[in-house]
Amino acid sequence: NTKLRNLSLTNNKLRAAGITAMSDGLQRNTALRVLDVSGNSINAEGGLAIAELLRANDAIEHLNAARNYLSDAIPRIGHALSTRSRQMRLLDLSSNRIDGPICRQLAQILEGNRITVACLSLEDNDLGDAGMVPLYHAVKGTNTQFLDLSATGLTHRSGVVVADLMTSCPILNSLQLDGNNLGDDAGVEIASGYGQSQGLTAINLERCGIGSRTVAALCDAFAKHR
Structure with missing residues (x-):
């Protein structure tokens, strides 16, 4: 057919x-x-x-x-993407028991083959802070537009990495971070990253344990985007 x-x-x-x-x-x-x-x-x-x-x-x-x-x-799926002449526009691997080591393998394949996925969802997987670092290296500088990292076990340790990701993806317009225990330390870093970002139009920080420090930093970032 x-x-x-x-x-x-x-x-x-x-x-x-x-x-x-x-x-x-x-x-x-x-x-x-x-x-x-x-x-x-x-x-x-x-x-x-x-x-x-x-x-x-x-x-x-x-x-x-x-x-x-x-x-x-998951790594085999990553290898399959490396053989294709056409890039994926959407790859949703949410809730697939992907842990930090598996995420690292996938990220290394994506980075090594310069693979761009326009919309990538890894929601509800236990990537952790250890998985976030290689994922950052895989996504930075690419044409990824939407990235869903909701409920992926990120903590305050990922704040700087997430902020760097926001500034190094030129057309990233939506970043989902809800359900991670980021707290104010990471929240302030992320707000700073938003202030320096180019095209972000949507950030989800629901249920992230952020408080007044993050709100103040976000207000400063909003001023930069007027």
């Missing part, structure tokens, strides 16, 4: 067997642009099938694989 452009299978029970069969069937569909397999109990074995699909069919620009169990397959 060369006419199917958008396929949504969210919240089903594909699991590894289903995604493997589907991957085989879609590899030659060069019209497919958007694939949503979120919430399908897909494990790392199924993640390998997703990686193979991305490698074989670089027409796909949007992949939502959130709320699965891809975990150890």
Whole structure:
């Protein structure tokens, strides 16, 4: 079928067997642009099938694989992206049990191959401060426009790194940080980063433990963007 452009299978029970069969069937569909397999109990074995699909069919620009169990397959998905002639516009890997070491592997692949993902979501994964550092190096200087790091286990230690990211991504316009225990120390750094940023139009700092110091720093940053 060369006419199917958008396929949504969210919240089903594909699991590894289903995604493997589907991957085989879609590899030659060069019209497919958007694939949503979120919430399908897909494990790392199924993640390998997703990686193979991305490698074989670089027409796909949007992949939502959130709320699965891809975990150890994430680096293979990263390697698949490195073989493509077309960059991904959206890659949603939220809630996939990605920890700091796995994030580091993915980030090193992205950085080493100069891969840009326009919209990257890693929400609700335990990246931690250790995962944030390599991710920063992977994203800085790229054309990433949207980055979701909500509930990723970041603390005050990531404040400087996040601030540097805000100033080193020239067209980043949305940064989601809600649900991280950043506190005022990181909040002040992030506010400073916003003050020096170029295109940020949306920052989410809900449930981040920030207080009056961050608010004051944000007010100073707002003044710089008048």
